[in-house]
Every structure is written in C-alpha cells, then in structure tokens.
Amino acid sequence: MLEQLNSLLWEILDDHLTVAEASWLQEQGNATPLELMTAFVAAPRFLAKRTTKPTVAQNIELNEILEGFSVEDWGIVRLGRVWLLSCLDSTHREEYCRHIETLFDTAEMNELVALYSALPLLAYPDQWLFRATDAVRSNMGVVYEAIALRNPYPYHHFSELAWNQLVLKGIFNDKPLHLIYGLEERSNEKLVLTLSDFAHERWAAGRWVAPQVWRLATRFLNETLLDDMKHLFESSSEYDQQAAALVCYHSNHEPALQLLANYPHLQKVVNTHHITWANLEFSDLNTYVSKP
Amino acid sequence: MCQNHKEFEQNPSHFEESEEVVSQTDLSWESHRSLIEGMRFFDPHIHMVSRTTDDYEAMRDAGIVALIEPAFWVGQPRTGLSTFKDYFSSLVGWERFRSSQFGIKHYCTIGLNSREANNEPLAEQVMEILPLYLYKEGVVGVGEIGFDDQTAAEEKYYRLQLELAKKAKLPVQIHTPHRDKKRGTERSMAIALEHGIDPSWVIVDHNNEETVKSVLDQGFWAAFTIYPFTKMSNERMVKIVDQYGPERIMVNSAADWGISDPLAIPKTAVLMKLNGILDEAIRLVTYQNAIDAFAKSGQIDVNDFENGLTIDQSQKFNGNTILRGGQEPDAKKKNTLLIK
Numbered sequence: 001m002l003e004q005l006n007s008l009l010w011e012i013l014d015d016h017l018t019v020a021e022a023s024w025l026q027e028q029g030n031a032t033p034l035e036l037m038t039a040f041v042a043a044p045r046f047l048a049k050r051t052t053k054p055t056v057a058q059n060i061e062l063n064e065i066l067e068g069f070s071v072e073d074w075g076i077v078r079l080g081r082v083w084l085l086s087c088l089d090s091t092h093r094e095e096y097c098r099h100i101e102t103l104f105d106t107a108e109m110n111e112l113v114a115l116y117s118a119l120p121l122l123a124y125p126d127q128w129l130f131r132a133t134d135a136v137r138s139n140m141g142v143v144y145e146a147i148a149l150r151n152p153y154p155y156h157h158f159s160e161l162a163w164n165q166l167v168l169k170g171i172f173n174d175k176p177l178h179l180i181y182g183l184e185e186r187s188n189e190k191l192v193l194t195l196s197d198f199a200h201e202r203w204a205a206g207r208w209v210a211p212q213v214w215r216l217a218t219r220f221l222n223e224t225l226l227d228d229m230k231h232l233f234e235s236s237s238e239y240d241q242q243a244a245a246l247v248c249y250h251s252n253h254e255p256a257l258q259l260l261a262n263y264p265h266l267q268k269v270v271n272t273h274h275i276t277w278a279n280l281e282f283s284d285l286n287t288y289v290s291k292p
Numbered sequence: 293m294c295q296n297h298k299e300f301e302q303n304p305s306h307f308e309e310s311e312e313v314v315s316q317t318d319l320s321w322e323s324h325r326s327l328i329e330g331m332r333f334f335d336p337h338i339h340m341v342s343r344t345t346d347d348y349e350a351m352r353d354a355g356i357v358a359l360i361e362p363a364f365w366v367g368q369p370r371t372g373l374s375t376f377k378d379y380f381s382s383l384v385g386w387e388r389f390r391s392s393q394f395g396i397k398h399y400c401t402i403g404l405n406s407r408e409a410n411n412e413p414l415a416e417q418v419m420e421i422l423p424l425y426l427y428k429e430g431v432v433g434v435g436e437i438g439f440d441d442q443t444a445a446e447e448k449y450y451r452l453q454l455e456l457a458k459k460a461k462l463p464v465q466i467h468t469p470h471r472d473k474k475r476g477t478e479r480s481m482a483i484a485l486e487h488g489i490d491p492s493w494v495i496v497d498h499n500n501e502e503t504v505k506s507v508l509d510q511g512f513w514a515a516f517t518i519y520p521f522t523k524m525s526n527e528r529m530v531k532i533v534d535q536y537g538p539e540r541i542m543v544n545s546a547a548d549w550g551i552s553d554p555l556a557i558p559k560t561a562v563l564m565k566l567n568g569i570l571d572e573a574i575r576l577v578t579y580q581n582a583i584d585a586f587a588k589s590g591q592i593d594v595n596d597f598e599n600g601l602t603i604d605q606s607q608k609f610n611g612n613t614i615l616r617g618g619q620e621p622d623a624k625k626k627n628t629l630l631i632k
Contacts, residue, residue: 044429045590077429106377106424108384140389 004065005121006086012054013083016076021047025080029087033099040084040103041111043077050076068152068181069120081114082121090123097127104131109140116146119153129157136166144169148180155182164191171195171213174288178281184215192220196228203231208287211243212280218246221253229256233263239280245270246277319563321555327565328355331575332598333557335359336582337436337465337497337517337544340387340398341366341379347547347554348394354558358397358597360586361387362436362465365407367549373417380425388430397597399586401435401465402426409449410441419452426460432589433457435465436497439476442469447483454487462589464494465515468503470522477503481510495585498523498546504532508540513585517546518556526560530567538576542585 014022024046028039039046052074054062062069071079090096100122104115116135119128132154135147147154148166158166163186170177177183195216199209214232217225232244245266248256260267269275333356340348340361351359361383370376383400391398402425404418425431434457439446457464464484469476477496484494491511499507499514500523507514516532517523524532529543545556553559557578564574586592 038423038427041424042427045427049593102424106381106421108381108428108430109389110429112385140386 001065002086002121002123005062006083008058008061008065009071009079009083009086012052012058012071013076013079015055016050016052017047021076025083029084033088033095036084036088037099037103040081040114041106043080043084044110047076047080052076052079066120066152068150068155070150072150074117077110078114078117081111082118085115085118086121093124096123100128109142112138112140112143113146116143117151119147120151120156125153125157128153129162132157133162133165136162136169141173144173145175148175150179150181152181154180155186160186160188160190164188164194167191167216168194168198171198171209174210174285176281176283177210177212178277184218187216187219189220192217192225196224199228202287208235208237208240210280210282210285210287211237211239212277212282214243214247215250215277218250221247221251221256226255226259229259233259233266241266242269242275243280246275246280319566321559321562324562324566325354325558328558328561331355331558331561332357332579333561334579334582335545335554335557336495336542336586337362337515337546338554339364339546339548340391341382342549343547343554345390345394348391348396351554352394352396354555356396356554356557358399358583358592359391360399360401360432360465360582362401362433362467363403363405364436364467364548365405369411370408370414373414373421376414376418377421380421384425384428384430399430399432399592401433402428402431403434403437403453403465404449405436406438406440406446406450406467406469409446410443412445415445415449419449422453422456423460426456426462430591431462432586432591433463433465433495434460435495436467437464438466438480439469440467442472442476442479450480451483451487454484454489457493458487458489463586464489466494466496468496468498473498473500474502478506481507481512484512485510492585493588495542497544500524501528501532504536504541508536511540513540513542513581515542515544515582517544518560519546519550519552521551526556526563529560530564530569533564533569533573533577534567538573538581540581541577542581543577544582 013025017025028036031039052071054071059070059072062071088096088099103111107115112135116132119125119132122128132147135143138144148170154163154166167177167180167183168191170180195213202209217228221229229244229248232240235241241263245260245263248260249267249270251257333354335351335356336359338359338361340359363380363383366379370379380402383402388398388400402422404415404422409415426434434453437450437453439450454464466480466484468480477499481491481494481496485491492513495513495515496507497515498517504514516529518526518529523546533541543557543560545552545554547554547556561574561578583592583594
C-alpha cells in the first residue's frame, strides 16, 4: 500500500512542481533520514505556496488505495512533506519512530498539520495513538482538522472514548462533521447521550447546535432523544425540522416514524429524497451567534 | 533614502524653532489616534507570550499588521532543555496561532539569549536544537543574541550563533546590554564583522543617542526600543529621526513582562506626525525598514499582511481557546457592561 501511495502522491506533486522544485524534493526523498528531516522542516524555503488540485482519476485511485484519505486543496508544502515522510525508511522500528517523534516534538503549526495528515501512511500505526489523541486536544484549528477531517486514522485506531472526544470537540467547535471519515458508522449510544445533554445546555443558553449533528442519533433513538426530535420539529429553523425528519425517517424506529407522520410535508420531502443529510452539511456555521 | 533627509532640511520641523518637541501633558492617545488612521505598522520586537488578548486587540485596532517575536529570557531562568524546546515551539506554534486569531501576522527570531548563555551546560544542549528551529517557516532571524554581562560564556555563544546565522542565511537581531551599553554595542558589532557578516544583515537593537551614530556609520540597522524608564522615550525618538533621517532606523516596543507598551509604535508615529516628520519617513521607521531588514531571511511575504491578514475561518476555534464561541476580536466591546 505504502509504495503505491508514495508513487501516486509523487505523480500528483509532479503535476504541480516546477522542474527545480521537483528535483530538490526528489533528492531529499532519497537522502539520509537526518537530511530528509531537515528537508521536511525547510520545505517552505524550496517549494512555492500553491494549492494542489488532483485530477478526478487521481482522487479515485487515492481512495481505492486508502479509503477516506484525501489531499484535496492541500498546499504543495503539505503534500511534499507527507510524501517525504512516506519515503522515510521504516525498516528499523526504534530509529524510525525516534525520527518521527523528533519531528513531532519540535514541529510548528504547519508541520503538525503535515504530520497528522500523514498518520495513515506511517508505519507502526499503534505507535502514534497518543499523538493522535493529543491533536484532538489541540486548540489550533488546523491541527484538529488535520487529524479529524478526511483522515481515516481515527476511524481505524481510536478507542470509543477517544472517538467520542474527537466528534464532540468537532461539534463544540462547529467543524464540518460530514468530513469526519466513518462518522455515522462509529456513532454509539454513549456519544448520542452526551450529544443530547450538550444540546440541552445550548438550548438553555438560547443557542443551538448544527442540524447535521443529529444524524449521529439515527440508530440510538430512545425516549430522551425522541423528546429532542419533538423539540427540533417545533424549532423555528427549517433545518432543525429537516434534521428531525431525517433522523426519524432513517431510524426505522416505530415511535419515531409515528412522530414524523405528524408532519406530512416533512415526511414527504424526506421520503422522496428531496432533502437528504447532504442538504444540511454546512461548512461555516457559527452556532454561538446566528442560525443558517 | 538620503534624499529623505534632505527633505527634512527643506521642510524645517518644529525642532528648529524650539528645543522642545510637542509634549503637552494632556496628549492623549484616544484624542490623537485619528492622526495615523489608515497607517500600517510592523513591530519587529515584541514578546507576545507575556501579553494578553487585550493587547492583541488594541494592536490590531491601532494598525499593527505584523510583528516579530524574538526568543528571549522569560524572567524565570530555565532549568532544562525541555522548557527551551517548548518555548521555541510556542513561538512557531501556539503564539503564531494566537496572533493569527487577531489578524496579525506573527514571525519570530530564534536564539539563545545572552543571560542564559551563562548556564553553560544548558547552553550546550540548547545549541544542539537551535538548527531544528532556524530553518522553520516564518523564522526571520537569529535573535535576540549578544551581550548582557559581557562574560566569556556570552561571547562564546554569541559567536557560535553568528556562525549558525551565516549557515542558515538569516539576519541577526542583536540585543545590546543595559549596563556598559556603548562598549557592549561596539563589541557586538566588531565581532559580527570579524565573523564576516555583512552589516546589512544585522539589526542592532535597543540603541540610544550615544550608540546610534556608530551603528549607522558602520552600515548596521539601528533599532530603537520605546520602553518606559529603561530604554528610549518616544519624544527622544522623534528627535533622533529628525536628526538622522529614516534610513536604516526602525522603532519597536520590546513589550514584555515588564511595564511596557505594545502600542509604542503607533504612539510614536502620532508623536512624529505632531512634530512635522514626513509621512514617508514615519512609514520607513515604523514599517518598511523592519520588513526590508528581516525579509533577507526570505521568510516574509508582504502579501500575507499588507492588505490585512485574512482571518481564515477554518482556523477559527471556539473551544478552550482565545476566541471562544463565535467571538470576534473587537476592542470596542470593552465599553459595555454586558458579557455575552
């Protein structure tokens, strides 16, 4: 897998690099570990600030090799750094891990973004679990996003507790949840109960929560959550109402379907797929201030 | 730039009629800040780790669009390598992020400060990790380094760091000592020249009336710190710009954990304006010269802040952070009793 990824990432890079940039980067990829690490740090001195746009075919291929992984809209420096990491010789575990740890320990913000983006590509995945949960604790927005969004590492390796923290922090900070790989699949009863408590606190403060968060509740409706759905159906926000309708529709939970039947117009738009979760996937919400 | 100086002569300022600069006791910042409306400022020396979000808001509001945070002594002597490492990391990490939340572009210089150079066993270890930081994005120099007590250890690490700067092709930001300043400044410059460093790559900081001439004559950049009591006052600064012109002179606040003022630059700009210093000269000493000096690092792209730093929505963070829950940095909010 890693070899395929390494060459595909290079192919994407090569489409975007000047001849001088490409030759510098290629040389560093073949260099000794210490030189490679220095190149990882110094990359912005040699690579321009440009954004990468992989082709549709490249995106498909990337997803086939490593589902959920995406380099869409990455800067060249970030992609170059991740590619460099994929060149690092991992034969000797101790040495390999020491090098990566050093990069983490001394990283500035954009280096952290590259390191966390690269987690699904690194050897010895268990080794990086603490780092990964630490990124969720980070209050630097871009660092959180590097681990949480379009990154399959948490889905495969996080415990339920760590997963729930990742999702809750995303909700708390209005992150685009739909970009979390495996969001609905890893939803669980505990997460949904916490979400309900959280929503109640928000409502008590005269605030609200992003409508799409309720998709987490679909498989876990109980009395409390059903009450929450009633609250949403009665909300003045159309999006809240649609969210409640979608949850009920997808739940296959008899009391929820009965509740939905009380709102024939909403029942119709979800039954006919005129409204799907995709309609509620907002990327720039501020639930502390205004409704969308 | 010499032409600018001639312009000063052609446009006699207030000084030629009176020895005193404008210095009414009722000069208030609020009633004069409109004089610099629309001006942009660059503070090439300020220690934001010691400052609050109120300061960031006030700075942005006063027109400061970018700053340089030199690595310095944090007041409490460090006892281990890890605290140095975490400090350097915060200069390129957390503090850079914090600044971005207020729309101010944050750069830094990295170095072993002169005070802590005296702890030789620790200094040795710090020297080993410096290269890991010097090549980082947004690191615009080696600094602040130089002399404090002017000990042998200080000289040793000053020299070693000059070599690092040469290798990394970075400017040098020199801290000149509080005590025995004149001799310390001369010695710092002589050593830099001895190491073959081009003086146009060296910013000599904390100058005063006694040091400035020699610094400029030898081709170095002369930085002035507007800092109450121990360094320059901005009234004296106005006289210096009037006397020497704006070439290779820059003003900074060096605001830190002591009584200091993060608005030192905009306030000095107001005072220069009141005293008839030309707008172009003000622009040079409060903005452009610092950019020209530190841009030699290749790490400053004025497009990043020239028209205001866009606060990237994706970087906003509402959690346990500075801008919680949809907050917008806004100094005017302070006048209301309501905290929402």
